[in-house]
Amino acid sequence: MIDMSGPTPRFRAEPPTRKERQAPTMTTTTSTPGASDPLPFPAPRGGCPFAPAPAYETARDELPLTQVTLYDGRKAWLITRHADARFVLSDPRFSADVRTPGFPMANERQRFLLQGEPSFVRMDAPEHTRQRGMLTKWFTARRIREMRPKIQSFADARIDRIAPRGQAELVEEFALPLSSLVICDILGVPYEDHAYFERTSQAMLRWNATQDETLAAWTDLHDYLQRLAVSKLRTPDDRVVSLLVERADLTHSEVASMCRTLLVAGHDTTAEAIAMSVAALLREPEKAAELRAHPERYAEAAAELLRYLSPVGHHGVGRVATEDVVIDGRTIRAGEGALVVLPAANRDGRVWENAGELLGGEPGSTASHIALGYGPHYCLGASLARLEIEIALETLFRRLPRLRLAVPFEELAFREPASVHGLKELPVRW
Secondary structure: OOOOEOOOOOOOOOOOOHHHHHOOOOOOEOOOOOOOOOOOOOOOOOOOOOOOOHHHHHHHHHOOOEEEEOOOOOEEEEEOOHHHHHHHHHOOOEEOOOOOOOOOOOOHHHHHHHOOOOOHHHOOOOHHHHHHHOOHHHHOHHHHHHHHHHHHHHHHHHHHHHHHHOEEEHHHHHHHHHHHHHHHHHHOOOHHHHHHHHHHHHHHHEOOOOHHHHHHHHHHHHHHHHHHHHHHHHOOOOOHHHHHHOOOOOOHHHHHHHHHHHHHHHHHHHHHHHHHHHHHHHHOHHHHHHHHHOHHHHHHHHHHHHHHHOOEOOOOEEEEEOOOEEEOOEEEOOOOEEEEOHHHHOOOOOOOOOOOOOOOOOOOHHHHOOOOOOHHHOEOOHHHHHHHHHHHHHHHHHHOOOOEEOOOHHHOOEOOOEOEOOEOOOEEEO
């Protein structure tokens, strides 16, 4: 789920160690980049659609902590190493609030985030903690375990629809419906509206949209959810929207903002993680065959695939320092922005020996990846996302044993630059 973060008792990322909290320090210096930055931003992708931009990997492996120039001429620190990324995402001296002066906007369209009611994931404590606490019971370990039969039934129903045809486009016909059905069930959003919110969400996430287009999509979805919240007062149920709108300490606009975050992250990010996971495994069929032979490994594979693919944060998750902080001998001054590049951090050779290989993470090491964030903004629905990916993969490869790509991998169409990386289409046969 998209920088949509924060821990529950089950999902809480382990607190940073004392070493991480202090951050690696050497002689304190203040970096003053020259007229020409060593790295382009945003950096172009390389040959592998699943890998971070090569420039970001170079920064992680070869350069000291460095700055890039944003679209508006301002500077921001690029955070690409795993330890540095966890430090920035967990240290309270780095604000996640887009209204904090100096917050780095990666492009012009991101300024829509300053409009209207902010999402709780764009807040700091104590308001972030207050609003997040209203949602945690929906994503506890017990509740997620209880959802397994329902998610399995959704996955089987989608396979039932496509299996007789011998071919399908898995993004629109499996991954998106599955993730949309799940999040609609949790929130109490009518699934018959899925085409509308899927289209609106993608418009919000596109990097090549204009600021006006992004704001219009944001406003449309926000208004839709406000109307839905009001309707729940007349016809209540036991789902998230209904229970939130009954609270006296939330406005209808706040309810809409909270649910907008869950709705967008809950269907789009998870759907793309599912689709890319399938594509990655079909690209290396021996890995898919190994999973078929050992179905007990699907849960671990789901977590590892998130590390390998890292669908969000390819050009950085934004933070801004609220006081001077020293990292790797460089001083990030109060008011300076930082962009945490999750995919680069998740392939840091200091942590994983085979970081660039599919299913190359050492057993047990997946808990330390940050594809779903880290610290107080760790993804609220992390366990749900992993369960959906696990069930989707196990169901597809079990029920469609001859599953294969319908076109060469090189011809798969990936999304244009967007907040969530993924496939436009995934044509398959069996």
